[in-house]
Amino acid sequence: MPEGHTLHRLARDLTSTFGGRTVTASSPQGRFAGGAALLDGRVLLEADAWGKHLFVDFAEADRRLHVHLGLYGAWPIAAGPAPAPVGAVRLRFVGGDGSSYADLRGPTACDLLTPAETRRILDGLGPDPLRDGADPERAWDRIRRSRAPLATLLMDQSVIAGIGNVYRAEILFRHRLHPLRPGTSLTRPRFEAVWGDLVALMTDGMREGRIRTLRESDRPHPADSGGRAGPGAGWRDADVYVYRRAGEACRVCGRPIRHEVVGGRNLFWCQGCQPPIRPRSLR
DNA sequence: GATATATGTGTAC
DNA sequence: TACACCTATATCG
Numbered sequence: 001m002p003e004g005h006t007l008h009r010l011a012r013d014l015t016s017t018f019g020g021r022t023v024t025a026s027s028p029q030g031r032f033a034g035g036a037a038l039l040d041g042r043v044l045l046e047a048d049a050w051g052k053h054l055f056v057d058f059a060e061a062d063r064r065l066h067v068h069l070g071l072y073g074a075w076p077i078a079a080g081p082a083p084a085p086v087g088a089v090r091l092r093f094v095g096g097d098g099s100s101y102a103d104l105r106g107p108t109a110c111d112l113l114t115p116a117e118t119r120r121i122l123d124g125l126g127p128d129p130l131r132d133g134a135d136p137e138r139a140w141d142r143i144r145r146s147r148a149p150l151a152t153l154l155m156d157q158s159v160i161a162g163i164g165n166v167y168r169a170e171i172l173f174r175h176r177l178h179p180l181r182p183g184t185s186l187t188r189p190r191f192e193a194v195w196g197d198l199v200a201l202m203t204d205g206m207r208e209g210r211i212r213t214l215r216e217s218d219r220p221h222p223a224d225s226g227g228r229a230g231p232g233a234g235w236r237d238a239d240v241y242v243y244r245r246a247g248e249a250c251r252v253c254g255r256p257i258r259h260e261v262v263g264g265r266n267l268f269w270c271q272g273c274q275p276p277i278r279p280r281s282l283r
Numbered sequence: 284g285a286t287a288t289a290t291g292t293g294t295a296c
Numbered sequence: 297t298a299c300a301c302c303t304a305t306a307t308c309g
Contacts, residue, residue, distance in 0.1 A: 003290055031302095052291075071291045072303055088303065106303040108292060157292090164290045211290075243290085264297075265291090 002069035004162020005205030007049035008130045012206075013077050014047035014056060014093075014102065022096040023058075028085035035112050036091055039065065044093075051125045051161025055118065063112040066121070067091075070108025077102040125161040129198040130206060136195045143183040143191065150186065151179035151267055162202065169243045169268045170213035171198060176221050178274045179267055193223045212239045220252045221273065242268040 025039040043059040056065040069075070082094050082101035091104040104110065113121070126142065127134040142159045143150075153159050154168045163171070172179050175194050177186070186194075205211045214220075220241065241251055246259030246268060255272035 006290080068291080070302065071289055072305095073291090074304090090302090108302065155291095166290050168290095266289090 002052060002071075002073060003164030003167055003202075003205070003211065004049070004051055004128060004130055005202045005211065006069070006209075007052055007054050007162075008202075009206045009209055010075055011047040011049040011054055014044070014075075017077050017100050017102070018044040018093060018095055019046055020044070024092075024094040024096070026092050026094075028089040028092055032090050032110050035065070035110070038063075038112060049128075050122055050131065051128050051157055052164070053121060053125070055113075061112075063114055064118055066109060066111045066113045066118070067104065067107050068109035070106065073105065073107040075102055075104040075107075124158055126157065126159045128161040129195065129202050130162060136192075139195070140188070140191050143186055144188075146183035148183055149180045149262075150177055150183060151262060153183050155263075155265065160198070163198070165265055166211050166240065166243045167198070167202065167205075167213075170211070170240055171201070173241045173270060173274060174213065174221055175223050176273055176275075178276045179262070179269050181276070190223065197222060210239065214238050214241050214251070242270055244268065 021044060022041060023039070023044045024041065025036040027033045027036040039058055039061070042061060045057040045059055047054060047056045049055070052068060054067040054069075056067070058065070067073075067075070077100060079100050081098055082092065085092060085103065087105060089103045089105055090107060090110050092101060094101045111117075127136055127138050139160045142156075143153050146153055148156075150172060151168060154163050154171065155165070169179075171194060174197060175190060177190075177194075201211075201213055204215075238251065242257050244266075245257045248257050249255070250257055250270040250272055253270065253272035255270060258269055258271055260267050
């Protein structure tokens with residue numbers, strides 16, 4: 001489930017599992033054999049995430065490992081001696097003492113990058129809600145001046161780094177924003193509420209290892225002052241409000257959840273809670 | 284066994 | 297806008 005929270009969690013876990021230790025690196029599948037050979041036997045210093053990009057630093061290596069999981073990549077870390085690899089394992093790490101291993105499968109990117117190449121990637125990324133010191137002003141400057149739909153802007157990694165299709169759909173729902181409203185229509189206070197909510201939701205996602213935007217403890221639409229209370233009992237089976245719930249009744253207003261493919265991606269929203277034009281009461 | 288699907292990105296037309 | 301790419305899993309016949 002690779003949105004930004006997944007990569008930050010992975011960076012944290014790679015660092016805690018392998019950080020400061022010698023790592024055996026291999027490419028059972030063979031497609032990263034050269035890179036694995038360069039890393040093999042080195043001390044893994046630290047892993048770090050920027051948006052959906054993961055970087056791993058090794059001692060005395062002039063290049064960083066760069067991994068992007070794409071749509072279905074995964075890099076689970078497991079305990080115990082590593083078994084014979086199953087399936088297409090691009091890169092395997094085994095800890096020096098053999099007590100843990102991690103198999104990388106299906107990444108869109110798995111490369112060794114020079115500092116200049118790393119910089120080029122980072123230069124293309126907007127502020128990441130999960131990074132300390134992220135500057136939301138950079139995102140606001142892009143959004144307020146763009147007539148592109150909010151749905152497009154939120155998925156644009158150069159505007160905000162780390163949001164994927166699930167967080168996009170859910171954040172728009174929670175703030176009652178129709179996905180096709182232009183960036184120019186977003187007010188400053190509403191942007192600040194969206195950013196703050198992203199930080200909170202993605203931090204939760206990183207901690208829990210899954211996306212959960214429907215929480216009993218808070219309001220479905222957190223920006224509504226004095227609005228209804230949390231969803232309460234009967235919602236415990238659900239993690240999200242609208243993502244992949246096309247045709248189901250909205251948990252808040254009862255109208256069917258809509259689905260459309262926009263820009264090649266599945267887009268979900270509630271016509272009732274997310275009207276094309278803001279109702280007067282919400283301005 | 285074949286097909287469809289996915290929380291993503293990059294390229295070409 | 298379409299497709300290519302990377303892989304596992306679910307569903308269908």
